[in-house]
Amino acid sequence: xxxxxxxxxxxxxxxxxxRIAGITCAALxxxxxxxxxxxxARRPAPPAQAVKDFAAAKDSGEAAAILxxxxxxxxxxxxxxxxxxxxxxxxxxxxxxVDDQQARPLLDAAEAALLNMTEKSxxxxxxxxxxxxxxxxVRHMLLNVARIRFHEEKRAEKAILIALNDHVxxxxxxxxxxxxxxxxxxxxxxxxxxxxxxxxxxxxxxxxKAKVALxxxxxxxxxxxxxxxxxxxx
Amino acid sequence: MGHWLVILVALAYCVAFGDPAxxxxxxxGERMPETLVTGATHGDYVNGGDDATMVxxxxxxxxxxxxxxRADALSGQFGDFFMVETPQRSIYLSAYYIDxxxxxxxxxxxxxxxxxAGERHSMxxxxxxxKDYTPTYWRDSRLNxxxxxxxxxxxxxxxxxxRWAGKVLPTEAQWExxxxxxxxxxxxxGDTWQVAYxxxxxxxxxxxxxxxxQWVLLLGNLDLDGVxxxxxxxGSFPEGASPYGAHDMGGNLxxxxxxxxxxxxxxxxxxxxxxxxxxxxxxxxxxxxxxSSHRGKIRAAYRNYDLAADRHLExxxxxxxxxx
Numbered sequence: 001x002x003x004x005x006x007x008x009x010x011x012x013x014x015x016x017x018x019r020i021a022g023i024t025c026a027a028l029x030x031x032x033x034x035x036x037x038x039x040x041a042r043r044p045a046p047p048a049q050a051v052k053d054f055a056a057a058k059d060s061g062e063a064a065a066i067l068x069x070x071x072x073x074x075x076x077x078x079x080x081x082x083x084x085x086x087x088x089x090x091x092x093x094x095x096x097x098v099d100d101q102q103a104r105p106l107l108d109a110a111e112a113a114l115l116n117m118t119e120k121s122x123x124x125x126x127x128x129x130x131x132x133x134x135x136x137x138v139r140h141m142l143l144n145v146a147r148i149r150f151h152e153e154k155r156a157e158k159a160i161l162i163a164l165n166d167h168v169x170x171x172x173x174x175x176x177x178x179x180x181x182x183x184x185x186x187x188x189x190x191x192x193x194x195x196x197x198x199x200x201x202x203x204x205x206x207x208x209k210a211k212v213a214l215x216x217x218x219x220x221x222x223x224x225x226x227x228x229x230x231x232x233x234x
Numbered sequence: 235m236g237h238w239l240v241i242l243v244a245l246a247y248c249v250a251f252g253d254p255a256x257x258x259x260x261x262x263g264e265r266m267p268e269t270l271v272t273g274a275t276h277g278d279y280v281n282g283g284d285d286a287t288m289v290x291x292x293x294x295x296x297x298x299x300x301x302x303x304r305a306d307a308l309s310g311q312f313g314d315f316f317m318v319e320t321p322q323r324s325i326y327l328s329a330y331y332i333d334x335x336x337x338x339x340x341x342x343x344x345x346x347x348x349x350x351a352g353e354r355h356s357m358x359x360x361x362x363x364x365k366d367y368t369p370t371y372w373r374d375s376r377l378n379x380x381x382x383x384x385x386x387x388x389x390x391x392x393x394x395x396x397r398w399a400g401k402v403l404p405t406e407a408q409w410e411x412x413x414x415x416x417x418x419x420x421x422x423x424g425d426t427w428q429v430a431y432x433x434x435x436x437x438x439x440x441x442x443x444x445x446x447x448q449w450v451l452l453l454g455n456l457d458l459d460g461v462x463x464x465x466x467x468x469g470s471f472p473e474g475a476s477p478y479g480a481h482d483m484g485g486n487l488x489x490x491x492x493x494x495x496x497x498x499x500x501x502x503x504x505x506x507x508x509x510x511x512x513x514x515x516x517x518x519x520x521x522x523x524x525x526s527s528h529r530g531k532i533r534a535a536y537r538n539y540d541l542a543a544d545r546h547l548e549x550x551x552x553x554x555x556x557x558x
Contacts, residue, residue, distance in 0.1 A: 204524060
């Protein structure tokens, strides 16, 4: 008679758990990779012709050629024109190796061109880019477009409110300054969060500016009064 | 006569082919990690990974944190930010080396070049795979001088740099001991405030700032475009060096620590080599104050924090290397 096989229950359970853990990890990795891919795909893409145009203008070494393209695409006054300026004219090919001082005239010209665009879908892309553009200098310039259009469009306000949470301090600080200038009441809950939570024990300029913004908009200096103001005014 | 000859021959042999441990002995008789060599100045070491000068912090106890009475007094002057430094306790740390200076733009530039060349092994697993490690103000001439500390780096940038250089970010406790020595100095240089010993808000703007209110009004109304000087080149304040010889531990830039930030961590932290809380806090610790900080925050015990993915023009870092 053959001996009964000894089954190590714990070992088999461990092996099964390990297999489940392995499959779960693989599945999570797959989901994460898919999400990254989808996010990358969601980043707005400029028309192919615009990419070629701006690359050629950059290669020519003539800043004027780039500025002329800004005007040309702005005159199109549609979504494609906005995408051309935002992601080809202000993309890595043109601005990638440009220092902040050299970038200034290009950004100023782009801002003027974008402000001339009135078509709804074009403007929508501009406000989206306040959140989505990878170059913080472009996001900073676009915030100014939102500031100028604040009284015309609800979307402009939304773009400024979203910018308060930007990971780059220059953007968040500029959004705080705009909130002060335009006395944006709907910014108060976000400003409270910045001061009380996100910017810790006062990392620095951003926190000080957010505090000044709260004082100017609510008329109070103490956190308890800010919370009370929110419950009464929003 | 014969035995002297034997001894001489033996000595010559040892010098020429001796135990490599001799060559690995540091300034304080300690055995150095392989990547370090002693520097030209007594007490200095040079790390092969990034050419950074480092200083040695021997094993032993140090006084961490602040007493409740002192925290109360500070809160009265500068606001309710100081109770997180309590209780004050003696903490034991194993020996380590810490960068003498904050990591500079020149050093960080070499790291960026390495990334471009495909060396991407040092990244934190939570960092996005397509993350751009270029600091925000990399092309701003007010901040990108080669000897200025690299600024506007997030915690993941700092983590990746230190690992690339064969080092790690300091724990909060390592940072504090390196800044204030074993006896719990208030500032790296001593217990008395000195405006000119660090790059702080009073040094930067030339006004005394004696309360949180003054500080908020000064910085809250600041036109950043009009400011021409933020950071100072590393090592500009030799009088402000810490007891172990680390510079700019007070001011210039806040520095990322490895630990997650939990408010009450000091109440539960172990007293031997605390490695930070295990809570899933989204915040990481910042220490040391910066060019925009008042004297209450330049204190070596001050605890600050920010989201790991945030980049501010007030934040940099330095690295540490464990000693045997």
